[in-house]
Amino acid sequence: xxxxxxxxxxxxxxxxxxxxxxxxxxxxxxxxxxxxxxxxxxxxxxxxxxxxxxxxxxxxxxxxxxxxxxxxxxxxxxxxxxxxxxxxxxxxxxxxxxxxxxxxxxxxx
Numbered sequence: 001x002x003x004x005x006x007x008x009x010x011x012x013x014x015x016x017x018x019x020x021x022x023x024x025x026x027x028x029x030x031x032x033x034x035x036x037x038x039x040x041x042x043x044x045x046x047x048x049x050x051x052x053x054x055x056x057x058x059x060x061x062x063x064x065x066x067x068x069x070x071x072x073x074x075x076x077x078x079x080x081x082x083x084x085x086x087x088x089x090x091x092x093x094x095x096x097x098x099x100x101x102x103x104x105x106x107x108x109x
Contacts, residue, residue, distance in 0.1 A: 006059070006081035013058035014082075018043060019051045023074070026061055031071040 014020050021041075026032055034052065038045045052072055055061040059078035064071045 003081060003084075007085050009058045010060065010079065010082045013054050013060060016051070016054075018047075019054060022048065022051050023055055023060055026055070026072050027074040029073075031064070031073045033069050033071055035069075037072075 014023065022037060025037060029036075034045055034048050037048050037052075041048065043051075052061060052063075056063060056072075060075055061072050061078070062075050064073070
């Protein structure tokens with residue numbers, strides 16, 4: 001049941017387009033502050049902080065305080081529950097693609 005909770009947390013967190021955008025910016029930076037994330041985003045600093053809190057709770061980002069700043073970095077292992085879930089269903093799609101490939105060969109040898 002714990003695994004289902006982790007998958008749900010990651011999916012819910014990344015379902016929000018603003019949060020996904022913030023996560024992508026964190027992934028593309030080694031480390032980034034809330035102030036840097038706020039620049040040019042059209043989102044308030046408070047909203048960015050709330051989105052980062054959700055990302056942190058889902059295990060997708062880590063924070064490192066330094067002086068007055070908090071630096072955020074991506075935690076790729078946070079995506080593991082989602083990747084595992086997709087791998088489980090990947091078998092279904094691989095079989096379907098193999099069937100499609102065979103059918104196409106039959107239609108157009």
